[in-house]
Amino acid sequence: MIWRFVARRAVMLVVTALVASVAVYGALFVSPGDPATLLAGGGKPPSPRLIEEIHRQYHLDDPFLQGYWRWLSGMLHGDAGQSLTYRDSVTRLVTDRIGNTLFLVAYAAVLVVLPGVALGTLAALRGGLGETLVTVVTTALMAVPTFVMSVLLIWGLSVQWDWLPAYGAGSGFAGRLEHLTLPALALAASWLAYVAQVTRSAVRAELASEHVETARARGIPERFVLRKHVLRNAAGPVFSVSGVAVAGLIAMSSVVEQAFGVNGIGALLIQSAAKQDLAVVQALALIAVVVFVTVNTVVDVVGAALDHRISLEGAA
Template sequence: MIGFVLRKLAGVVATVAVASLVIFGALYLAPGDPASLLAGGQQPSPEALAEIRERYHLDDPFPVRYRHWLTGLLSGDPGASMVWKEPVTALIGARIGTTMLLVAYASLVILTVGVTAGVVAAVGGRKVDQALTVITTVLMAAPAFVAAILLIWVFATTLSWFPVYGSGSGFVDRIHHLTLPALALSGGYLAYVSRITRTEVRAELASDHVAAARARGLPRWTVLRRHVLRNAAPPVVAVSGVTVAGLFAATAVAEQAFGVSGLGSLLVQSAARQDLVVVQALSLLLVTVFVVVNMLVDVLNAVLDPRLVREGVA
């Protein structure tokens, strides 16, 4: 098991390393001259441009710049934003709490409602199953920005239950502000998790070992918990992990739509303004979070089903 975790960790490091090269390289090749952007709107003098190029190491060859960037990152200083003229760490630090809260909120909704709906659809009989299929199909088909507009219209402007805009301050107020963004964000994912859960639970219900457990006179609930849900869990956990990891990037839409100041909206704004330093740092952060969450899911799945560890060895 320890070997399994170490192998997974090595995989995480390798993936992030490759991703850092790709991210840095992609933005290096992107069109546009960061120096003229940094100089501001006016026609900059050649001396000023040269000075900026010097300060941001824009004239160095690619490997040197990459190494420079990487050592900065590893020592905890990814540099300063070109647009905001603030350290990237400060920009991220001010927003990461909101984004994490939003992701946690949306994840909670996705997992509790999605898994419950999936299990109910699988065991609840035909009518219930059909009703839930219709609902999840609609949810899947509605993108987050459409859901956001609908939610704002119904719950914010018509009913005035929730604020239209902003991140809020203090825990309760923040939860209040983040409810609509979290709902807008979770819809499609929730439907997806619910469908996967339904399929997996169905497959387990039809399996021989579940029939055998029934034949042994175990109560319905025990069979469902110990044999159906327990065995259906690994694929559901895997899908949920990818979903939660993906939420960090997906928050961009919900944060923009609801004017929430988080990492997603920072990424969108920075990309629009060609703020390379911020975009690079955020992209790598998102990749890292994605890979780490997936690793945690793999480890959790190995605990749930030890056969996975053995297959990893073979």
Template sequence: MIAFVLKRMAAALPVMVVVAAVVFAILRLTPGDPAAILAGDSATPEQLEAIRQNLGLDKPVYQQFFHWVGQLLSGDLGTSLLSGTPVLEMVVQRMGPSIALCLSTIIVAIVVAIPLGVLAAWRQGKLLDRAVMALSVLGFSIPVFVTAYVLILALSLGAGWFPVQGYKPLSEGLWPFLRSITLPTLALSSVYIALIARITRTSVIEVMNEDFIRTARAKGLNERGVLLGHALRNAAVPIVTIIGVGIAMLIGGVVVTESVFNLPGLGRLVVEAVLARDYPVIQALILLFALVYVLINLVVDVSYTIFDPRIRY
């Protein structure tokens, strides 16, 4: 197992190098000039050139790339072009809301979706199954930002139960934290509930047709024991896989959700950095997201051995 993990981590290094090179190239090739944003509309060409020299943007692209790679190897993510703040410090400051939103979203999605999927498989073809599948299609079809605005209209502006925007950290109290994170969590989890419930249903239905399920029933095991003790456990591998994919997909959903609810997280930082053409911040965040994606896939692969003893690395 340790050898497998080390090999996967070694294989991730070329992926990170390619991601770094592609991101760096795309940012430099797209239209826009950070110096013009910093200087404003009334800046003279001399002022723009002075800013470019100060930021190192006047150097050839390959020199900028190798300088950035050297910084990364030394543990320096760079400095924001706009604020002059180290990027690592900005990431640490904004990490809390994003982690809270991702954790709450995936917890809600798992707690709601897996029981729904199992019940739909148990009542295949019945009214409950059709209702769950209809909700899944609805969850896939409605964009996250539309769900977010509907929730704001109904539960914030209408009922007044939750704040429209903003974030309260857990250090300010459990109830303020829950009130600020509930609507973003509900909006973002709708897609993942639909995804996980659909895969759970399909996987459990496939397992329910296996011989060992009929044997368990013939031995007198009740339906609850068959579903939870045999069917769900043997269907766990595809379910865990889709949960891992869902966690990786949260990166895109967090950007939209944090923008709608004005949460000061990494997703909102991405939007701000893109609009301001803040190269170091964008590059560091994309590399961070790519690293998280690679680590999640590694954790999912390792977890297969827990649910299926036949899998060995």
């Protein structure tokens, strides 16, 4: 049963990735403007012969299907083509920067999952003023956009108090940890609040469930009820929302990287899009979609395994 469920999800993952690849390549294939003019340079309009030669060299005039197949097969073999702006391999550009993005997303994920689950659980179990305070703070954090949070953190913790650096990614583990603390906080803030809210709701729902009341009526110790019935049953939705949060961190990392001057693939995507560097934009957009869908697929599978109330046969 579980293997059929995993197989269906795997097929959906492959189909989604293929559809996304067609959409990514097709959108940029019909986009306005000619990227060949970037390579021609100079202040005056380039000659038609030069534009034609650039088109031939970079296969910019290939028919859609031919160009799509060349690009997709190259991506599958680790060759994403040549950057029109940086005059370098797209694969090299990505590998040189992906470490910073992975560190940032992993750092932010820790800041989201651990405090978010802990705060949500404590708020649900304790109730009263503590629950109200957590609800108010998390609601406020969810209302603040990531780019606004970035500006506030730079102004408060870097400019005013000079506690942490606000630019660059640093070098080495300690240097990255110091330089990426503010970006990770900005990236994690709204998602931490979301995870805390969902955790609180899930735990509260389990506390009020009939099987928990029955267990208490039978005289089962409270700590056993909380561990075996409440927290265990709430683990499914909590894990699912945590996975969605991690996927959201990946999607929003470009905003934070640009704000804090982090040399990651998110910032590279924004810069390349502004310069019409099609090869870089295509590769990074496809990578982002595949990673996002893969994370969601893993979350669906693990969440279904954790939550026995989800029917694996009926899940799509």
